[in-house]
Structures are given as structure tokens and as C-alpha cells.
Amino acid sequence: MxxxxxQLEIRVHDLQRAIAFYGKVFDWAITPVAENYAMVDTxxxxxxxxxxxxxxxxPLGIGHYLRSHNCAADAHKAEKLGGRIAVAHTVVExxxxxxxxxxxxHNEIAFWQPDTEDVPELAxxxxxxxxxxxxxxxxxxxxxxxxxxxxxxxxxxxxGGTEYALCTQTHxxxxxxxxxxxxxxxxxxxxxxxxxxxxxxxxxxxxGGVVLDVPHAxxxxxxxxxxxxxxxxxxxxxxxx
Numbered sequence: 177m178x179x180x181x182x183q184l185e186i187r188v189h190d191l192q193r194a195i196a197f198y199g200k201v202f203d204w205a206i207t208p209v210a211e212n213y214a215m216v217d218t219x220x221x222x223x224x225x226x227x228x229x230x231x232x233x234x235p236l237g238i239g240h241y242l243r244s245h246n247c248a249a250d251a252h253k254a255e256k257l258g259g260r261i262a263v264a265h266t267v268v269e270x271x272x273x274x275x276x277x278x279x280x281x282h283n284e285i286a287f288w289q290p291d292t293e294d295v296p297e298l299a300x301x302x303x304x305x306x307x308x309x310x311x312x313x314x315x316x317x318x319x320x321x322x323x324x325x326x327x328x329x330x331x332x333x334x335x336g337g338t339e340y341a342l343c344t345q346t347h348x349x350x351x352x353x354x355x356x357x358x359x360x361x362x363x364x365x366x367x368x369x370x371x372x373x374x375x376x377x378x379x380x381x382x383x384g385g386v387v388l389d390v391p392h393a394x395x396x397x398x399x400x401x402x403x404x405x406x407x408x409x410x411x412x413x414x415x416x417x
Contacts, residue, residue: 178345179327182288184216184224184306184366185239188407191228193384197406198226201379202304202368219302221347234263236408237284238366240309241274242327244287250326251275251287257322259285279322281313283364304376307369307414309350312361316341316354323350366411373399373415380413391415 188194195206195214205217206226216224222241229236244250248265254277255261262284263276272290279285313319316339320331323343331341331352339355353361370376377387384406391399397417404410 178329178343179242179244181222181240181309181346181348181350182243183222183239183241185227185241185286186216186225186405186409187227187229187234187236187239188405188409189228189236190407191226193406194226194228197383197385200383201376201385202370203301204304205300215296217296217298217300218305219298219300220305221298222306223296223298224306237363238409238411239276239284239286240364241286241288244275244289247273247275247287247289251277254279254285254326257325259322259326279311279319281311281315281319281358282362283311283313285326304368304370306348306366307416308348308367309346310353310365310367311350312353312358312363312365314354314359316352316358319352319354323352367400367414368411370413370415373401373413376413377401377403 198204199206206214208214212228214226251261258280260278267273274288276286323329329343331343334340341352343350373391380403386404388402391401399415402412
């Protein structure tokens with residue numbers, strides 16, 4: 177069975193600032209659960225979180241956790257497939273354990289092994305869910321094989337000769353960008369689906385974020401632009417056609 181995406185974790189410096197930004201811009205329901213951690217409920221899977229990294233040694237960025245029954249074994253499997261272990265088996269008291277890896281193209285993928293089988297009940301508005309996770313690679317066939325072996329994900333190339341492949345077995349879907357564009361990517365791009373991209377861009381700027389460009393059209397007519405949150409994390413927002 178394909179391994180599900182369990183959690184999206186946004187790493188920040190200032191937790192209260194991040195709670196205000198994401199709550200106001202995207203209408204996400206955010207609940208602090210510790211001094212440096214808050215859970216995020218967009219209304220649709222995966223669950224989310226904000227982590228004030230402090231002196232943990234972790235960099236800013238967005239972590240993507242796959243559900244695991246043995247996170248140490250999954251990390252070693254990634255290593256055998258050509259990836260690298262970035263964070264070894266780490267226990268979170270009373271919650272579970274995790275490991276973190278980098279694939280051969282430096283995309284960060286973590287594994288979360290919860291203590292229970294409970295699945296969180298989502299009650300957020302659902303207005304602005306995560307719509308797509310996009311990974312860059314300099315070798316599209318190799319990346320397709322890597323993630324099929326690691327997570328059971330099956331990718332289908334998008335027709336038209338483009339270096340692009342999509343896996344719809346996960347929620348949200350996962351895409352691989354190959355060729356020159358993929359080789360130039362740095363990290364993973366997360367797309368937040370919004371109803372009105374221009375209104376969202378205005379809210380981003382009003383609450384301390386940065387909009388990198390005016391919205392531009394994709395081949396299917398959708399509108400997209402890239403934003404940066406107040407801590408420097410980069411996401412894309414997309415308005416479907």
C-alpha cells in the first residue's frame with residue numbers, strides 16, 4: 177500500500193507570529209500544544225504543525241512526514257536506496273518517534289511513528305488546504321523508482337514530453353519535476369489552494385509576508401504565485417481554473 181503523507185510541519189522562529197500569519201491569511205485552525213509547538217488543522221489532510229525551532233539545530237523550512245510503523249527502518253531503507261539520514265531515530269515523549277532523511281536530490285522527507293493508531297479528526301474550514309507537494313530532481317526516472325521503492329508511490333508522466341510526473345495515491349498529490357527545471361530546484365514546493373489568489377496575496381503582504389510576483393497563469397488556466405512567510409519560509413498559492 178502507498179505510504180500516506182501524515183503531517184506538514186512549518187519550522188519558524190516566532191511561534192506567535194506564525195500562528196497569527198497562517199491563521200489570518202489561510203483561515204487555518206491553529207492550537208498551541210506546547211511552548212514551542214502548535215497543531216494546524218486546515219480542514220483536510222494532512223495535519224499540520226508550526227514548530228519554533230529555537231536551538232534545536234534544525235533549519236527553517238517545511239518538513240514532510242510520512243506515516244511509519246518503524247521510522248528507523250524506513251530511514252535506513254532510504255539510505256540503502258541512495259538517500260541520507262539527516263536525523264536519526266528520535267523519541268518524542270508521549271507521542272511517538274521520528275527520523276528525517278534527504279533523498280538523492282536533497283529533498284527532505286521525514287518519517288513519523290506515532291505511539292497510537294489514532295487518526296486526528298479535522299474540523300478546520302477547509303477553505304485553503306494543501307493542494308500539491310512538488311519535488312525537484314535531476315533524474316526523473318530515478319526519482320520515480322526511488323519513491324516507488326521507498327513509499328510505494330506510483331508516478332505517471334504527464335503527457336506532452338514534459339519532465340513531470342504525478343502520483344495521485346497520496347493526499348495531497350505528489351509531483352516530481354525533472355529536467356533542467358528540476359535540477360535547479362532547491363527543496364520541496366508546497367502549494368496551498370486558495371479561492372481568490374489576489375485577495376490572498378493582499379492578506380500575505382498585510383500580515384508580514386512577501387509576495388514574490390504577480391499571479392501568472394499555468395497551462396490549465398490556474399493562477400499561481402510564490403509567497404514567503406514572516407520567518408522566510410517559501411510556499412506557492414494556487415487558484416484553480
